[in-house]
Amino acid sequence: MQRSRSRIAVALVAATALSGLAAPPVLAADSHVKLTILGVGDLYNFDAGKVRGGFARLNALAKAEKAKNPNFLYVFDGDMLSPSLLSGLDKGENTITLTNIVPFDIAVPGNHEFDFGPANFFAKVKDSKYPWATVTITEPDGSQPPGLSRVMWKTIAGLKIALIPISEDDTPTVSSPGDLKFLPSVPTGIAAAKAARKEGADLVIAVAQTPHTQDFELMASHAFDVIMSGDDHDYMTAYDGITAYVETSIDAQYMDPLDLNITVSEKNGKKVVKWTPDFRFVDTATVKPDPETQKVIDGLKKKLDKNLGVVIGVTDVKLDSRRNVVRSEESSMGDLVADSMKVATGADIAITNGGGIRGDKVYEPGTKLTRKDVLTELPFGNKTVVTEIPGSQVLAALENGFSQVENGAGRFPQISGMNVVWDPSAPPGSRVASVKVGGQPLDKAKLYKVATNDYMLDGGDGYTALGGGKVVVNATAGGLMANDVMTFIEKVGHVTEQVDGRIKKVGG
Incomplete structure (x- = not known):
């Protein structure tokens, strides 16, 4: 099925003038245009790409696609400043340096853009040589944050294209955006798309950092011609005859340059735009x-290795930081991190979120650390903080920690100083x-000193139960979690x- 849009040519020119843009060139009847859209998101590790992916391969592909087709859009759909090893030191500056080599046409802030505030x-x-934009982030008073655009317009081959940038609305829960306000992703994005269509857009393209559930709502609205989305770290394409959809993988491992084969004609004095998609899979x-990018990466790697390659100890046991382990059961790496925090602060107990442990690997006994x-395990730059709260809130925090294991x-939760038994078959909140x-x-009535990280103390990952107590050590005074572990x-x-059985399961 082809996608059709009709617009009066005079209205198109008038809308363009009102938008402050030069009138696009008028396409001849039955003109044919191929528009290539390359989307990418969730770019983390500067030296990723030993087999596939990474900034050097991404930049090479972007350069090649742009050279093949001047009718080219290059879009970033969120998450680069964090988390990674180097970003824990330079707060994401390396990702800006590497993406500036081949600048985007638009970049949408993801939740990880705010991990460092x-x-x-x-x-x-x-520092970016490309524009950042979103329709879903405002100042507390509803005004537009400085440096961020909203809907962006491009005129390519006579086509008026509206780029609708959509950031994830749960960012305040999973990151640290301060007092910035995040509007509901789906209705805000759809409203912006419909407004752009009324302004005369020939194509409406969403650039979104949203989870699959929201992606599918955006797609079902049929307010968009194309949706380029990140956040889920997987690769996916879809087309329902009206909207084309690409989920853009992680670290540029699998790419999908999307070609829109467009026909522009005139019928009864109206402009008619029809298109069909061509999804091109690139492993x-x-x-x-790209040699230019690789040279920068090699320099960053040498600098990092020199500073961080120092051996600080040896593990006599197997340390496990695999993603599925730290997010579902007691982990030896989780024990090490939590014990380090407890020892560093002298707290009664320590609780840290398994999702903050990111190495996703096993260190065999005898490994030099x-x-x-x-x-690599703790790339977010979180601080160790201490709060004093009653046991009832400790219990509520643990219930939150076990509430979404499935x-x-x-x-x-990865813990120290406690022994917890939980039942995965019980309903969330009663496990x-x-x-x-x-x-x-x-x-429940006793006050306990709890060591945690500043992200969780601020309610991150749903840990609101940790708030409201007497903060003994705040983020300003607290040390880096990573430093606590290194010192330990x-x-x-x-x-x-x-x-050692500090977390045990019963029931189903």
Whole structure:
């Protein structure tokens, strides 16, 4: 099925003039245009791409596609400033440097753009050689944040194209955007698309950092011709005869240059735009890295290796930081991190979110551990903080931690100083069967000093129960979690943390 849009040519020119743009060239009847759209998102590791993906292969592909077709749109659909090893040190500056080599036509802020706070994000916006935009982020008073555009317009081959940038609305829960306001992603994006269509857009393209559930709502609205989306870290394409959809993978591993084969004609004095999509799958293992980009990457790697390659200890046990483990059960790496936080602060207990542990690997006994290893596991730059709250809130925090295990949520708790028994077959909010602190049953009325990270203390990953207490050590005074772990490893020399039953399951 072909996508059709009709517009009066005079209205198109008038709408363009009102938008402050030069009138596009008038296409002859029955003109044919091929528009190529390349979307990418969820770019994290500067030195990724040993087999496929990475900035060097991405830039090579973008350069090649632009050279093949001047009717080209290059869009970024969110998440680059964090998390990664190097970003934990330079707060994402390396990703700006690497993407500036082949600038985007538009970049949409994802939730990870705010992991180091809004001030860092806006500083990186200034460093970018491309525009950032979103229709879903405002200042607290509803005004447009400085440096961020909203709907962006492009005129390509006489076609008036509206780019609708949509950021994820749960960013305040999963990141640290300060007091910025996030509007509902789906209705706000659809409203912007419909408004753009009324303004005379021939094509309406969403550039979105939204999960699949919201992607499918956007697609079902049929307000968009194309949706280029990130956030889910997978590769997916779809076309329902009206809207074409691409989920853009992770670290540019699998790419889909989307060609729109467009016919523009005139019928009864109206402009008629029809198109059909051509999805081209590219496994970037087949793409030769861009030499200019690779040279920058090699320089970054040498600098990083020199600073972080120092051995700080040895593990005598197997340390497991695999994603499916840290988000569903007690992990030896989770034990190490939580123990380090408890020891560093002298707190009664420590709770950290499994989703903040990102190495996704196994360290066999005898492995020499370096600073680089620790920062790979803890790339977010979170601070260790201490709050004093009653046992009732500790229990509520644990219930939150176990509430979405079946979804692989990052809120799963890794703990120290406690023994917890939980029942995955019970309904969320009623899964904790028992809790002991220091060998004694949890006292709901007793105040406990809890070491956690600043992200969780601010309510991240749904941990609102940690708030409202007496903050003994805040984020300003707290040290980096990664430094706490490094100090702990250096002090003990030999890591002996292993799964010891501090988290147990009962029931189904």
